[in-house]
Amino acid sequence: MAQESPTPKYIVEPNTLQIGDTYDVYIKTDPVSTFDPTKVKVTPSNGSGINCGNGNPQGADNNHVLTIKCEVTSGSQPGTTKLQIKEEGKMLGLVDLTIISFRPVAQQPVPKNIDEPIVSWKVLDNHETRAAFGHYVSKNYYCIEATITNKSGYDYQVENIEFKLPDTSINTRVPATTLGMARATLERGHLIGWRNESLSAIKAFGPILTGFTPFFKVQNHQLLFSKSINIFSDPFEKGFEAVIPDTTIPELQRLNDQILSEGFIIRNSSRPITKYVLFPKGFFGSSGKKDNPIDIMKELGEAHLSASPIIFLNSREINSTLSTSTNSSR
Structure with a gap:
């Protein structure tokens, strides 16, 4: 029985994305593995609200790295989602992304006529x-x-x-x-x-x-x-x-x-x-x-x-779920 090749380890950067922003996401494999950008597609999970275009990444660093532009739309929900990495329909692995949202508090001037102690x-x-x-x-x-x-x-x-x-x-x-x-x-x-x-x-x-x-x-x-x-x-x-x-x-x-x-x-x-x-x-x-x-x-x-x-300015409320990257076997 032939021994299966080991599962490559994927590293994704950045792995924390903010709703409303667009990012260049880098997916790096281990040194002994490479990607074939002509055959690989990167797609988000259904309902995640992330838009990766047509899913066609570009190769870099002698095809050890995939780069793809990801837009986190306003329909995204805070939490953890996954990007799927497939080669000609076959699942190569998954990487985790953390989606965060924040509600800015408008900056206010220091109040006047505050009572002193x-x-x-x-x-x-x-x-x-x-x-x-x-x-x-x-x-x-x-x-x-x-x-x-x-x-x-x-x-x-x-x-x-x-x-x-x-x-x-x-x-x-x-x-x-x-x-x-x-x-x-x-x-x-x-x-x-x-x-x-x-x-x-x-x-x-x-x-x-x-x-x-x-x-x-x-x-x-x-x-x-x-x-x-x-x-x-x-x-x-x-x-x-x-x-x-x-x-x-x-x-x-x-x-x-x-x-x-x-x-x-x-x-x-x-x-x-x-x-x-x-x-x-x-x-x-x-x-x-x-x-x-x-x-x-x-x-x-x-x-x-x-x-x-003591006045707190530019505060923001963060809603997120921390996560770690995972991969599936070939």
């Missing part, structure tokens, strides 16, 4: 700010607690909080300080603050005093001086660190966790979101020394969001 805010007093973020932040910044409620009908991308100052000579909104600037203030305070400078002096003073030990000619005096240095360099230094701890690390952590740093999205009708922002005291000059939160709020004026509504 509501910002409810207050200025924390100096003691609260110092307890949360430390002396160096409370000395240089006002801390504002803002609660944002979005009932606008749109999602909003929020970047920052801005203040419209009562001073009419400033005709722009003034944004809150970025997290990076606040961190720099705290880190600088950590380096040059009295606590760390005192500790650095204690650590340096011991080795300096040790250098004077040889100048004592009386051995008992030299021994007493050395013991005094040891007490100063070890127990006194450790006691200083225990009594006056370094609070910079937890303060930096609270800054990172609570201060508005990167933009966020507040969904329409979602629960309110509370954020904290900082505003430099030096911005108001000598009047920036006020400690009464109500007076500070009067200086700041109105709080607004630096935000934009």
